[in-house]
Amino acid sequence: MTRIVTIETRDLDKSAKEGGCGECQTSACEKLSK
Amino acid sequence: MIHCYQFDGLNIVLDCHSGSIHMVDPVAYDMIRWYETQPAEDVISRAVTEHKITRGEAEECLSDIDSLKEAGKLYAPDKYENLARDFRKKNFNIKALCLHVAHTCNLNCSYCFASQGKYHGDRALMSYEVGKRAIDFLIENSGFHKNLDIDFFGGEPLMNWEVVKQLTAYGREQEKLHNKNIRFTLTTNGVLLDDEVTEFANREFHNVVLSLDGRKEVNDRFRVDYAGNGSYDKIVPNFQRFVAQRDGKSYYMRGTYTHFNPDFLNDIKHYLDLGFTELSMEPVVTDPASPSALTEEDLPVIFEQYDELARLMVQRHKEGRPFTFYHYMLDLTCGPCIYKRIAGCGSGTEYLAVTPWGDLYPCHQFVGDDKYKMGDIYEGVTNTDMRSKFASCNAYSRPECRDCWAKLYCSGGCAANAYHATGDISGVYDYGCKLFCKRIECAIAVKLLTSDIRKPGDE
Numbered sequence: 001m002t003r004i005v006t007i008e009t010r011d012l013d014k015s016a017k018e019g020g021c022g023e024c025q026t027s028a029c030e031k032l033s034k
Numbered sequence: 035m036i037h038c039y040q041f042d043g044l045n046i047v048l049d050c051h052s053g054s055i056h057m058v059d060p061v062a063y064d065m066i067r068w069y070e071t072q073p074a075e076d077v078i079s080r081a082v083t084e085h086k087i088t089r090g091e092a093e094e095c096l097s098d099i100d101s102l103k104e105a106g107k108l109y110a111p112d113k114y115e116n117l118a119r120d121f122r123k124k125n126f127n128i129k130a131l132c133l134h135v136a137h138t139c140n141l142n143c144s145y146c147f148a149s150q151g152k153y154h155g156d157r158a159l160m161s162y163e164v165g166k167r168a169i170d171f172l173i174e175n176s177g178f179h180k181n182l183d184i185d186f187f188g189g190e191p192l193m194n195w196e197v198v199k200q201l202t203a204y205g206r207e208q209e210k211l212h213n214k215n216i217r218f219t220l221t222t223n224g225v226l227l228d229d230e231v232t233e234f235a236n237r238e239f240h241n242v243v244l245s246l247d248g249r250k251e252v253n254d255r256f257r258v259d260y261a262g263n264g265s266y267d268k269i270v271p272n273f274q275r276f277v278a279q280r281d282g283k284s285y286y287m288r289g290t291y292t293h294f295n296p297d298f299l300n301d302i303k304h305y306l307d308l309g310f311t312e313l314s315m316e317p318v319v320t321d322p323a324s325p326s327a328l329t330e331e332d333l334p335v336i337f338e339q340y341d342e343l344a345r346l347m348v349q350r351h352k353e354g355r356p357f358t359f360y361h362y363m364l365d366l367t368c369g370p371c372i373y374k375r376i377a378g379c380g381s382g383t384e385y386l387a388v389t390p391w392g393d394l395y396p397c398h399q400f401v402g403d404d405k406y407k408m409g410d411i412y413e414g415v416t417n418t419d420m421r422s423k424f425a426s427c428n429a430y431s432r433p434e435c436r437d438c439w440a441k442l443y444c445s446g447g448c449a450a451n452a453y454h455a456t457g458d459i460s461g462v463y464d465y466g467c468k469l470f471c472k473r474i475e476c477a478i479a480v481k482l483l484t485s486d487i488r489k490p491g492d493e
Binding site for chain 2: 002003004005006007008009010011012013015016018019020021022023024025026027028029030032033
């Protein structure tokens with residue numbers, strides 16, 4: 001039986017390598033949600 | 035670092051530094067919590083004893099935990115401190131301004147952080163010339179940013195409505211010339227929200243915040259005019275008319291709860307009864323000596339309210355009558371990048387407030403406090419030491435946050451709240467932290483309970 005279900009979430013390591021684009025609204029990511 | 039909690043039958047495990055979220059059964063819930071502090075053999079035998087499972091089942095679960103650790107989705111190491119140290123110091127482009135178009139207000143709310151809109155100074159309205167220069171200043175200093183945010187704020191911005199319209203038109207003209215996209219927003223108490231404002235705002239403003247504290251008796255306790263009359267009867271019809279014509283664009287009903295109404299869920303239900311579905315209800319942040327200040331004794335009531343709010347959202351989602359709550363809005367798959375999670379709102383660096391005469395402050399909550407003046411829209415940011423101090427304010431700048439599971443959700447918290455609570459923007463507003471952690475737990479639970487994701491043991 002499945003005891004652990006992992007929810008899909010944004011890969012933070014990958015986002016670190018990509019660098020922040022800075023287009024999000026001052027407070028979804030602007031880039032990914034398009 | 036992991037954080038484990040339970041909500042209405044869900045066992046939830048958050049992996050802090052990878053951002054991973056796991057729904058687990060009771061066996062895995064315990065084994066994951068024991069894993070880091072007990073030898074594998076002890077974890078297995080304890081699971082067998084306490085959960086009445088076979089050794090093979092316990093070994094299989096432990097193997098799954100090992101695999102998740104190997105994949106970097108459990109007990110992930112913290113790799114981001116260096117990013118935090120350098121990120122804000124690489125550039126000081128500005129992407130958002132809070133334009134204080136009116137340091138005056140037609141209401142006289144005693145809990146107002148802006149001292150009834152005057153910010154501890156004289157009444158003032160921003161001129162078109164100052165606002166125009168502020169927009170030029172933003173564009174000149176925006177660097178690579180294409181999306182720019184301008185919020186019309188006060189006081190009550192509708193008391194300077196002609197200038198708001200002129201500045202919006204000027205911004206629209208300039209964004210075309212400079213290949214920018216300006217998102218205008220407005221925060222209003224609703225007293226002057228007539229048909230003309232409604233039509234203009236629904237055409238031009240990306241988001242509009244409508245201030246109402248909820249039930250009539252709650253709203254009219256603080257939100258009164260200068261004659262002491264409550265504002266509820268005047269503003270609610272204005273808000274209802276406005277929202278009916280909003281045509282799908284964003285708005286927020288935004289209230290403040292205080293020691294007098296820690297049962298704020300009743301105010302949220304009242305919003306729903308009035309037909310509003312994009313909601314926000316915020317804890318008052320005020321002098322602890324104030325009668326309206328929230329107390330430690332209020333916390334259990336407030337926590338229960340947040341739990342019940344989560345349940346109400348799940349129930350209404352199932353009934354096909356969903357509503358949104360500002361702090362429960364999370365995007366798990368397309369959420370913020372690690373840079374945003376570390377750095378937060380950008381106050382004092384990429385976000386600044388502009389007074390009616392063009393002075394710059396780190397954010398709207400510092401306006402009127404002279405030691406936080408950062409420069410002006412003519413000379414730019416001249417207090418670079420202050421800017422550097424705000425640049426180093428992030429999820430990693432406070433020792434108290436180092437072992438907090440929520441630091442990559444809160445980004446180190448609100449500098450203004452920290453300042454008002456401790457006298458230092460690098461301080462920790464402990465009460466706010468408790469509320470924030472509770473809200474994130476509820477937000478994730480709502481997300482899971484309203485999703486189609488199969489639960490552990492569903493097959």
